Amino acid sequence: MDIRIENWKDNLKEPKPDYQFGDHVHVVDERFYMPQLDKYRQVWIYLPKRYKDSNKRYPVLYMHDGQNLFHAKPARNDEWAVDTTVDNLIREGLQEMIIIGINHGEEDRLTEYNPYDSENGKGEGKAYASFIVDTLKPFIDQHYRTLPDVDNTAIAGSSMGGLITLFMLTEYPAIFGSAGIFSPALWLAPKIYDHVAKRLSALKSRKVFFVAGDKEGNEMIDNVTKVYKLLNPDDKNENIVFIEREDGKHTEWFWHREFESFYKFIAE
Template sequence: MKWIYFFVIFISSFLVVNAQVKVRFELQNIPQSKDTIAEYFVAGNFNNWKPNDPEYQFSKRNSLTYVLEKQLSINVYEYKITRGSWEKVETNSKGNAIGNRSLNLKKDTIVKISVSNFADQFKKELPKHTSSVNVHIIDTAFLIPQLATKRRVWIYLPPSYASSTKKYPVLYMHDGQNLFDQLTSGYGEWGVDELLDSLSAKGQEEFIVVGIDHGGSERLKEYNPYDSEYGKGKGKDYVDFLVHNLKPFIDQHYRTEKDAKNTAIAGSSMGGLISMYAIATYPKVFGKAGIFSPAFWIGKTIETDVQNAFKNLNGSKIYLVAGDLESKTMISDMKNVFQLLNPTGKNKNIRVVEKADGKHSEWFWHREFVDFYKFISN
């Protein structure tokens, strides 16, 4: 009878984790818009941030209230209100961008929402470049033969680079649009250049940082070494490009320390997944990795690859970090990989960090970057 008891417990736990609950969004106190016929939508991590998803469009109940009713899984969600495009996303009363709304959904819930204004209601100054003088574009169309495409590639050279003859360690990072420049970022920048300028001024070890732009709608495939519901994974080809094309180019044209001990790779979300894959597959190329809010959920085979690579990662330094306010399996998935990398918990070169206030956002990765950077600098 004991097996029946455990079976019931297992099924009950499964049903709780995958339970669907009702959520009712009530949009109230809506500012007047320029639209002839106003349409309102909610875009979030429950619908891949689609700003005009007809399945997530509000219905008008009266002149002041719009309602949307959905059934969603128990989870932590982030979202924003739009009028059908990101050019018409909600803002504060002065037209400035606001952070994502957050919903920790555990039971049937009514969410009442007031919108201060929308982005298109204001005439704004054109955004300006925010990258520091130490950031340069290597090529706006660097060839990636393995993917039959071209991408912009950025490089950050340390403040001392021009006046010295020394060689520098290199950090390769994904989502290059979001690393250095507010103008090119979609959801805010990491501010890697400003952080490194500041750390350099304090005497911290200096790194060259190379950033590779992602492929927009192709990102979910290019940063995934495995096939998924989003299509055939192209991550193996992408990492092959980093190892056999981009790194040799950087080593040839810049003063770099070429060995694995001085070569790191880092990224967030899908970038975290592909960084973990890269160091597991090429530990003799990448000796250090920063795994920020990794999307291990989309590529669970990463656990098998990490387990198979365990003996080859003995000398590697790997930093994993995520927040409690991300997806419901983010922390557990990350800790599963950490356990494979550091089964005894005694390997100080493998570190896992969990932050209670952490969200799936550039501001969080910006904040946590400094501790990661100090970790790989030691």
């Protein structure tokens, strides 16, 4: 029998599905300019369903990897579905928030989300962080009804997004009052521990949520434990938590599941 493979699936150009998001998830700009990097990124916004019928101002959560954040129809395997999760939690009485999602670059995520140079190239994370703080946040605060102070501004991300989230929390403690750090790729940025250690006094009152899974490997658990112990050495600070899940894997379904706990943590 002569079996021939004409092409691998990864090499075939398949049409992209026509994803349709909820009517309260919008694209702020398909090409939002990032002057610090001279690049463009699509930026999303989730507005609470009652936003359009109120004059309220809302806390804001900034999140990386915007392509994967919101629930699409048909559903995707790589989505966090944060809008669906938050809709359900709001119905249960939790605080309403605006959520901003910033798309990552297709080719340069490993450098754009790393504040330090690495084997993958020159780190652009410091410039990316400056973009969010100095360009995007002022734009969002100007065009939407936000509560712009530190106690009402949060940031979250996973893997490389978890790494840059930790950096941004420590670099800008006067901007971000809470952070969700999901399975951070700390092994690519060993300098981050010194960065955190030098800023401990500024982080004591911040709310920090770490989560990682045993199926991500011992190095992941050891790294997260190391940075957690820097921030909460005696385990007495209830504002800083580390949740270790036995079944946790380095994948979106895990982060989607744990997002609910994170949201409840910062919305208290």
